[in-house]
Amino acid sequence: MKKLIELHHINKSFDDQVILDDFNLYINENEFITLVGPSGCGKTTLLRIIGGLESVDEGQVIFDGKDITKLEPNERTINTVFQKYALFPHLNVYENIAFGLRLKKVNEKEIEELVKWSLKLVNLNNYEDRKIDSLSGGQQQRVAIARAIVNKPKVLLLDEPLGALDLKLRQNMQYELKELQKKLHITFIFVTHDQEEALSMSDTVVVMNSGLIQQIGTPEDIYNEPKNRFVANFIGESNIIRGKYLGDKLVEFENVVFECVDTNFEKDEICDVVIRPEDFDVVSLDKAKLIGIVTDKVFKGVHYELCVDINGKEYIVHTYEEAEINSQLGLAIDPFEIHLMKVPQIEKA
Amino acid sequence: MKKHNIILPLYIIWLIILVLIPFILMLILSFAHTDGLDFSNISFSLTNFKEIIDPVYFDAYANSIILSFLASLICLLLAYPIALTITKFKNNKLKNIILIMFILPMWSNMLLRIIGWETLFQPNSILNYFDISLNLIGSPIAVVIGMVSTYLPFMIFPIYTVLNKIDPAVIEASYDLGATKTQTLRRVIFPLSLPGIYSGITMTFLPSATNFALPERLSAGKINLLGNLINSNFGKTFDYGFGSLLSVILITIIFILTIFINRKDKDGDLLL
Numbered sequence: 069m070k071k072l073i074e075l076h077h078i079n080k081s082f083d084d085q086v087i088l089d090d091f092n093l094y095i096n097e098n099e100f101i102t103l104v105g106p107s108g109c110g111k112t113t114l115l116r117i118i119g120g121l122e123s124v125d126e127g128q129v130i131f132d133g134k135d136i137t138k139l140e141p142n143e144r145t146i147n148t149v150f151q152k153y154a155l156f157p158h159l160n161v162y163e164n165i166a167f168g169l170r171l172k173k174v175n176e177k178e179i180e181e182l183v184k185w186s187l188k189l190v191n192l193n194n195y196e197d198r199k200i201d202s203l204s205g206g207q208q209q210r211v212a213i214a215r216a217i218v219n220k221p222k223v224l225l226l227d228e229p230l231g232a233l234d235l236k237l238r239q240n241m242q243y244e245l246k247e248l249q250k251k252l253h254i255t256f257i258f259v260t261h262d263q264e265e266a267l268s269m270s271d272t273v274v275v276m277n278s279g280l281i282q283q284i285g286t287p288e289d290i291y292n293e294p295k296n297r298f299v300a301n302f303i304g305e306s307n308i309i310r311g312k313y314l315g316d317k318l319v320e321f322e323n324v325v326f327e328c329v330d331t332n333f334e335k336d337e338i339c340d341v342v343i344r345p346e347d348f349d350v351v352s353l354d355k356a357k358l359i360g361i362v363t364d365k366v367f368k369g370v371h372y373e374l375c376v377d378i379n380g381k382e383y384i385v386h387t388y389e390e391a392e393i394n395s396q397l398g399l400a401i402d403p404f405e406i407h408l409m410k411v412p413q414i415e416k417a
Numbered sequence: 418m419k420k421h422n423i424i425l426p427l428y429i430i431w432l433i434i435l436v437l438i439p440f441i442l443m444l445i446l447s448f449a450h451t452d453g454l455d456f457s458n459i460s461f462s463l464t465n466f467k468e469i470i471d472p473v474y475f476d477a478y479a480n481s482i483i484l485s486f487l488a489s490l491i492c493l494l495l496a497y498p499i500a501l502t503i504t505k506f507k508n509n510k511l512k513n514i515i516l517i518m519f520i521l522p523m524w525s526n527m528l529l530r531i532i533g534w535e536t537l538f539q540p541n542s543i544l545n546y547f548d549i550s551l552n553l554i555g556s557p558i559a560v561v562i563g564m565v566s567t568y569l570p571f572m573i574f575p576i577y578t579v580l581n582k583i584d585p586a587v588i589e590a591s592y593d594l595g596a597t598k599t600q601t602l603r604r605v606i607f608p609l610s611l612p613g614i615y616s617g618i619t620m621t622f623l624p625s626a627t628n629f630a631l632p633e634r635l636s637a638g639k640i641n642l643l644g645n646l647i648n649s650n651f652g653k654t655f656d657y658g659f660g661s662l663l664s665v666i667l668i669t670i671i672f673i674l675t676i677f678i679n680r681k682d683k684d685g686d687l688l689l
Contacts, residue, residue: 142593168595
């Protein structure tokens with residue numbers, strides 16, 4: 069795969085507050101990459117730097133082999149879908165979409181064809197003459213996407229584009245955006261704070277916190293093998309337990325020895341053990357490796373969410389079967405469901 | 418809702434007594450001939466209407482339109498960059514200070530300001546110390562300068578209000594789609610600020626066209642506007658019929674313009 073965008077040592081501060089700290093990232097051609105992280109982690113700033121709407125304090129933005137760090141946004145072949153759509157209120161749907169083409173002096177006949185083509189892609193046939201304020205949020209979102217893709221950019225930046233939509237619509241749009249990306253063969257850089265959205269749409273997920281990359285990987289990697297506590301907690305729910313690696317794929321936590329699959333640890337090295345709530349198996353007490361008391365239960369639709377007290381620590385367990393509060397619960401974990409993380413040096417001491 | 422119910426009738430009574438009844442009286446008077454305030458020999462005819470198309474008055478109509486138009490245009494050309502610059506300031510405190518600087522002169526008496534200009538425009542003024550003699554008094558330029566200086570804030574504010582309300586993301590979207598700064602100004606910012614411009618024009622053009630003290634002082638009585646005509650009919654020749662007709666015409670023009678502005682300004686929050 070060809071590298072399309074390279075970010076080298078990007079530094080950015082606002083009023084002495086560091087937003088991006090020596091940030092490096094490569095983005096490939098035709099990739100659907102998602103920047104995910106809590107608000108204030110620098111993901112939107114990063115997107116704006118790529119789009120040219122924000123300058124960098126230090127560092128380089130390389131696009132298709134060329135340094136574009138100093139280029140104005142109108143000089144970049146990158147288009148953005150803005151968080152609150154940012155459609156032109158004085159223009160109708162047609163003119164909104166034609167805006168970029170008119171600046172490029174495309175002839176009227178071609179503009180008409182392209183506008184029709186892009187409206188078809190976002191499923192808004194025959195909306196050309198509609199006024200912007202007569203459209204619903206979802207429709208405005210589609211027009212915003214059409215307005216960007218009609219220019220056939222090499223990269224489309226999407227800044228939390230689905231944030232203002234209701235759940236059902238958001239899920240539909242997630243699917244449609246993914247389809248659109250496959251159809252158009254352009255790179256999508258998608259920013260969201262919604263980890264589920266990040267997992268379900270992306271080829272690559274970049275988890276960010278405090279201006280730093282916490283982990284880059286496929287959605288599966290990020291979910292199954294989080295690198296640190298932040299990622300484990302931010303992406304999905306996790307039980308994180310301090311444990312000790314005993315060597316030979318054995319790990320000890322809660323005073324019980326478990327088989328695991330990780331090997332890149334020293335003997336007797338302290339580590340963090342991550343167990344997803346759905347990875348616990350509820351078993352009879354005599355077969356259980358861990359026994360806890362159910363302290364709370366919440367029905368979630370597909371499953372029950374149980375709070376289980378094991379040796380005074382609270383664990384979250386997802387199970388299909390109901391359990392009585394205050395009853396004893398036997399738990400077992402398959403070796404491949406146990407994920408070990410390195411403990412940061414500072415915490416070891 | 419309760420508050421609404423108390424205020425609404427009061428407002429309607431206010432409108433009837435102070436606006437509607439006087440207007441109807443003026444409408445009636447515009448067909449009438451009286452001896453000043455003596456209504457005993459009142460007679461009605463259409464001669465007032467014949468009189469207004471008398472070429473004697475054309476100068477006043479033309480002056481009103483041309484000078485006020487010029488003044489509004491200059492106000493617009495000055496106000497737009499000023500308003501645009503103020504919106505660019507990130508510091509809200511600074512924004513307010515600059516805005517107040519433009520309001521501040523309005524707190525002094527308008528006549529006083531006009532007399533100030535009048536003295537400056539005389540052949541002999543304080544400017545003689547700098548070897549300058551403006552000697553503008555009596556010229557249309559003096560009247561236009563007076564109008565611009567008086568009504569400029571009324572152009573700045575509505576334009577500033579609309580410009581300030583434009584979503585910065587929309588401007589960024591324009592850059593993002595390939596527009597330069599100039600193209601963005603022409604294709605996005607300017608069209609979005611049109612309601613402010615319309616409202617600014619009403620608020621400078623109409624008072625300019627109807628002012629009578631300003632042209633009288635700065636033109637030394639040489640240039641008459643519609644306002645001067647009305648003033649002389651009511652205050653000097655006591656031709657209430659003809660004065661009323663001129664006033665009715667003026668109100669009609671204002672009314673039509675206001676309807677036009679309201680069409681353009683759907684939010685209704687631009688007129689100060």
